[in-house]
Amino acid sequence: MKKNFQQAYKEMEYVLRHAKKVLLFAHMSPDPDTLGANLALKEHLLDCGREVDIVCFDEFPRYLKKLFPFAEMKTPSQIDMAAYDVVIACDSVDRGFHLVREQCQEEQVVILIDHHPEIQVTGDITAIDAEYSSSCELVFDLFEFMRVPLTPSLATPLLMGLMADTGNFQHSTTTSRVLEIASKLIQAGAALEHITETLFGNKNTAVLKLWGKAFVRAKINQKNGMVISVLTQEEIEECQPSMDDIKQVASLLNTVPQTNFALLFAQLNEDTIKGSLRSESYKGVDVSAIARQFGGGGHRLSSGFEIHGKIQETSFGWEIV
Helix, strand or coil, X not given: CCCCCHHHHHHHHHHHHHCCEEEEECCCCCCHHHHHHHXXXXXXXXXXXXXXXXXXXXXXXXXXXXXXXXXXXXXXHHCCHHHCCEEEEECCCCCCHHHCHHHCCCCCEEEEEECCCCCCCCCCEEEECCXXXXXXXXXXXXXXXXXXXXXXXXXXXXXXXXXHHCCCCCCCCCCHHHHHHHHHHHHCCCCHHHHHHHHHCCCCHHHHHHHHHHHHCCEEECCCCEEEEEECHHHHHHHCCCHHHHHHHHHHHCCCCCCCEEEEEEEEECCEEEEEEECCHHHCCCHHHHHHCCCCEECCXXXXXXXXXXXXXXXXXEEEC
């Protein structure tokens, strides 16, 4: 059952009403959910006359520039953390913000908004619940509590995050509430067609080629029902996929019949490998338990981790060294 955040939202509303300068924190390798939530918060706060910055350790994804051509983010090294009245970590609490949490000043108000499980980072006001489909769903609820009028510039980023984290409303996190929210956002002018094309369509031939390489070398472990594949650094550099393109390979592998979960290893750089895990509720596998064994985490049906190593081809297939 979802938690009731009415008191937390009331406190957030009070703090944001009196704030002058707000810092929003997006997670590493930013995806549509963290960006959608932060962009919507920024748009609302700017409308209220606040000074607002979004900060992230990584760049704004190029493929999302089609939707948000003027979106800007700064890196932590470009800002003075102490200059802000309020710091909001949205969908980034344990995926980037945890690295700068100690830099927050005692007089600053730290707000945490997230839907990932087992978060240990603390804040002054928190709205964290893994029962939510996305952080965009939480931000929508906050806006609804605050009676913020929905505009296309607010609705579009929120719908983008909602659609991305529910797999275009195909994942088990798609509740009746999620569909109700999506309907309200579309009625408010969210660019549904543009979002769908950007997130799920219009893949260039290079990305399709990358997917093909992963599918060709996919193997099934008959003992545990795992389907596994790898993408090399050279392939990723050649095809230039977004992080979502890479994650989607794991989701597609998870559709293979008579498998319990999918695992994709992707070589991001010389010594970093990204592991993406996917499953479905009817398969009865908690992939987050697997991810935690490698220092990662996430949801029961969608998790990930990063490890040091290099993917190498051998006479027996592929191995990590």
